Amino acid sequence: MTSLNHDPWTLCDILSEPSEVRGAPLLYFFEGFMDAGSAGQGVVDFLLDAYDHEPVASFNVDALIDYRSRRPPLTFEIDRWSDYEAPSLVVYLLHDSADNPFLLLHGPEPDFAWERFTDSLESLIDHWNIPVAVGFQGIPMGVPHTRPVGLTVHATRPELVFDNRPMFNEVTVPGHMAGLLEYRLGQSGRDVVGLSAHVPHYVMQMSFPAATMRLLAGVEHATGLSLPKDEALEEDQKRVIEEIAAQAEESEEVATVVESLEEQYDSYEEAAENDDMLREGRMPTADELGEAFERFLAEQDNKKNDDKKNNDE
Incomplete structure (x- = not known):
């Protein structure tokens, strides 16, 4: 294991350096901030289940994580402590269905040293000549589950934005590592794409596989990777739809909310078809x-x- 540089305070250690890491796109997702419908976590779970993965770099969580705010599990058995699930912030090397290499950074969102963490990741991006980084998450929106999942695409260059129809002009949200990372890397001229799947606000606390599938399609578009459809995700989404339908049958309030959102969604889509600005997302x-x-x-x-x-x- 070697540090990325000789600074004793460096946050990143390179664990191994196979030739495939150079020039591979980087995907990233941090646990702890907003992820409606567990859409972003679903992408991580899918990728780690679908493909073999090798850890190639890790970050010093002792310098980044507040253990008292999110205490790691510690297992006690009869008369001794038997296990400790230490948090980790790791970069994995994977290969897609066409054997194209890509990197996945996953772990808890840093509590401390955001700027130092960003600098360390930027150094790693330069060291491995990573062409593009892609972050992803689910965000709650006033949309119905009965319509296609929308996607907000943002990037450090307009040319990187695709398939976008903005839902708002300007909004201020609490700071988070994924957003700061995209902002800082953009300031230094690097290519970053952010993907936010629109999850119906009334299902944001439950798993919503349709949003995960929408993010996976967005990742493919942003990186050129080949990621197969997952039948398990599709089956899970059918189950979710059935559960929501059952709740709507039992509750007139739920049914009214869904119907109202459907009307709003259809009206917006109809307006977009007749409005160049809405249709083109500009x-x-x-x-x-x-x-x-x-x-x-x-x-x-x-x-x-x-x-x-x-x-x-």
């Missing part, structure tokens, strides 16, 4: 805003004229 230009405002005023004038005509009659 902000309007000044000219487009002016044209839209002029159309609005014209429609208001027409409405007033129609109302006046009807009153005269």
Whole structure:
């Protein structure tokens, strides 16, 4: 095991360095922040179950984790302590279905030293010439489970954004490691893509496999990896849909919420089909805003004229 550099305070140790790590894309997911529907954790579980994985780098969790805020499990048997599940923040090397190598960073979100951690990961990215890093998670949204799962794609360069239809213009959220990492790496000119699957807010506390499948498709698009569909995920999603349907039958309140969200979703989709800005997922230009405002005023004038005509009659 060797440190990435000679700084005694370095946070990253290289465990092994097979040739495949150089030039491989990096996927990352940190436990501890928002992950509605366990969508991001589902991606990690799928990848580690589907492919052999070898640890190639690790981070010093003693310098990063607050043990008292999330105490690791310690097992006691009869008259002795028999096991300790130490937290770990590890980079694994995997190969996809076409034998393409990729890296997966997974573990608890650091509690401390965010900037030092970001610097260490940036050094590792440079050392292994990693072309792109991709983070992923589930976020709660006011959407129905009966419609396709939406995806918000964000990146450090506009050219990296794909299949995107923004749901909001600007929002401020609590800081988190995945977001800071994307921001800092973008500042230094590196390519990072973030994927956020839209999970119905009323199922955010339960597993929602459809969001995991949507993230896996997004990872494929962002990296070019070949990740097969998982029949177990599809079966789990069918089970979830059946459970929600049963709850809707038993509760008029649940049924009303779902129906209302379906109407909102369909109205938005219909509007998007007739609006270039919504369909293309971009902000309007000044000219487009002016044209839209002029159309609005014209429609208001027409409405007033129609109302006046009807009153005269």
